[in-house]
Amino acid sequence: MPTIKDIAKEAHVSPTTVSNVIHGKTSRVAKETVERITKIIEAYNYTPNMSARSLVNRSSKIIGVINHLIPEQKGNFLEDPFHGAFVGGIERTLRERGYFLLVRTVEDEQELIKVFRNWNLDGVILTGLFEDSFFSQLIRTDKPIVLVDSYVENKKVFNVGLDDYRGGYIATEYLIKHGHREIVFASPHIQHRGVLEERFRGYQDALADAGIPLNKANIYEHEITISEGQALGRELAKRKEITAVFASADILAAGIISGLQESGIRVPDEISIIGFDDLYISRLTSPQLTTIHQDVVGKGITAANIMVDFLEGKPIISRHIVMPVSIVERASVRYL
Numbered sequence: 001m002p003t004i005k006d007i008a009k010e011a012h013v014s015p016t017t018v019s020n021v022i023h024g025k026t027s028r029v030a031k032e033t034v035e036r037i038t039k040i041i042e043a044y045n046y047t048p049n050m051s052a053r054s055l056v057n058r059s060s061k062i063i064g065v066i067n068h069l070i071p072e073q074k075g076n077f078l079e080d081p082f083h084g085a086f087v088g089g090i091e092r093t094l095r096e097r098g099y100f101l102l103v104r105t106v107e108d109e110q111e112l113i114k115v116f117r118n119w120n121l122d123g124v125i126l127t128g129l130f131e132d133s134f135f136s137q138l139i140r141t142d143k144p145i146v147l148v149d150s151y152v153e154n155k156k157v158f159n160v161g162l163d164d165y166r167g168g169y170i171a172t173e174y175l176i177k178h179g180h181r182e183i184v185f186a187s188p189h190i191q192h193r194g195v196l197e198e199r200f201r202g203y204q205d206a207l208a209d210a211g212i213p214l215n216k217a218n219i220y221e222h223e224i225t226i227s228e229g230q231a232l233g234r235e236l237a238k239r240k241e242i243t244a245v246f247a248s249a250d251i252l253a254a255g256i257i258s259g260l261q262e263s264g265i266r267v268p269d270e271i272s273i274i275g276f277d278d279l280y281i282s283r284l285t286s287p288q289l290t291t292i293h294q295d296v297v298g299k300g301i302t303a304a305n306i307m308v309d310f311l312e313g314k315p316i317i318s319r320h321i322v323m324p325v326s327i328v329e330r331a332s333v334r335y336l
Contacts, residue, residue, distance in 0.1 A: 002044045011037045060120040063094055063307055066112070067105040068126060068134060077105060080224065081251060081279045082296055083127070086148070089300025090125060097308050109137040116141055123307045126150070130191060144310050146303045151193045158310070159320045160303045164195045167292045167325040168202025171246050171274050174290075174327055176210045179336030180244035180272060183207070186220045186232060186256065187248035199248050199276065218242065222252065229255015230262065236271070237263030243271060243336060250275040250282045250291055257285050257332070268334040278328050287331035294325050 004022075008015040017029060021037045040046075065087055067077045077083045091101050102119060106112045112134065115121075123144035129135050131152050138145065145157040152159075175183050185203045190196045200219075207214055220236075222228040229247070233256040236242060247253035253275035257267050265271055267287060275282055278293035302321060309316055 002046060007037065007040050007044070007046065010040055013037065059122055059311075060100075061098065062100045062102050062119065062121050063090075063304070064102045064104060064115065064119065064121040064124040065090055066115065066124050066126050067103070068107075068129060078103070081281055082249065082277055085279065085296040086127070086300040089297035090304045091300075093301045093304035094308070097304075099304075099308060109134055112137055116143070122311055125303050125307060128194065130194060144307060146307050148299060148303050149195050151195070151198070155319075157319075158306050158316070160299055160306065160323070161321070162195065162294050162299070162323050163325050164198035165202045167276060167294070168199035168246075168248075169206045170202075170325070170327055171199075171276065171292050172203045172206035173210075175244045175246060175272065175274060175333065176206060176212070178244075178272065178333055181212050182215070182218065182242040182244070183212075184218045184220060184236060184242055184245040185248070186222060186229075186245055186252060188224050188252075189221050196248055203246060224249045224252045226251060226255040226258070229253070229257075230259035232256055233259020233261075233265075234263050236260065237265045244333070245271060245273040246276075247273060248276050250277045250279045250289060253289055253291070253332075254281050254285050257287075257289070268332050272333040274333055282328075282330070285332070290330045290333045291328050292325050293328045295323060299323060 004015045004018050008018045011018065013033060017033065018037055020026065020029060021034055022041070026034050067083070078087065087103060094101050102121065104115055106115060121143060123146070125146045125148060127148045127150070129147055129150045129152055135152060139154060139156050146160060147157050148160045149162065150159060172183060185200060187196045187200065190200055204214055220232055222232050229252045236245065236256065237260050245256060247256055253273055257273060260267055260271055267273055273289070275289045275291035277296060278291045279296065282289035282291045302323070306316060
């Protein structure tokens with residue numbers, strides 16, 4: 001593998017000039033010189049040593065996407081269609097802007113410290129954090145931080161979130177306007193100051209505004225997996241009084257539909273259901289799922305652009321971005 005000095009010697013220029021061309025700093029380099037150096041680089045198939053560059057300028061151009069949401073069952077978080085789409089948006093944006101992506105799940109503060117010790121990350125993007133000891137360890141670092149779907153308020157971080165309260169409200173209101181009163185709320189464990197608590201508040205307030213009392217028996221907390229959803233669907237099939245379900249994630253809704261149908265319950269003829277996210281799976285269920293739309297890929301793109309803009313010294317419009325929600329009507333909800 002040739003070195004920058006080898007390329008400089010062949011091009012009859014200084015190593016600094018070659019380095020400037022490699023890094024796109026060509027404003028003071030003649031066009032003919034740039035073309036000559038580029039041809040030599042291409043002929044040798046030269047690739048700059050990123051590790052060496054990071055030692056020199058303290059920048060690795062690597063952004064870490066760190067997951068702290070540990071599945072209760074075996075598997076990894078990228079198997080969740082939401083996270084797959086979200087990370088896909090980040091990866092595409094970083095690639096287009098000349099950065100690299102490191103994806104890692106960490107269970108505790110000790111693992112987080114190991115990641116920072118072993119990788120020279122320029123910044124980190126994380127989802128669903130809470131104000132706990134893990135977050136306290138995180139902000140002790142000097143790395144730029146973008147939090148996604150987190151209600152942690154801290155001047156050291158950027159936030160990209162969603163109008164979760166409105167999503168929960170309009171989903172429940174939609175069911176109520178279709179004549180439903182016994183409405184189940186299904187979600188993973190609801191934590192204080194988290195997205196699910198906001199969606200649940202929306203559910204509660206929509207019921208209250210319609211004069212419908214909250215029935216605690218209609219609140220179910222299950223992990224977001226197809227199998228958990230199927231089990232919940234079979235359980236709900238035994239309750240003849242309920243007519244609708246608001247599931248806080250499409251994948252959970254898809255599982256519930258499957259479990260209901262296994263039990264001989266027709267959707268939406270006997271039980272209606274609305275999901276949340278508008279992932280591709282919402283168009284694969286039978287019937288297709290009415291759901292709350294959010295731009296999951298766009299959320300990843302926004303998080304990545306904020307990170308890169310900050311690293312490159314570009315202006316950031318806002319440290320706290322709230323993305324909109326809307327209803328996508330399909331075929332899983334009927335009028336009573």
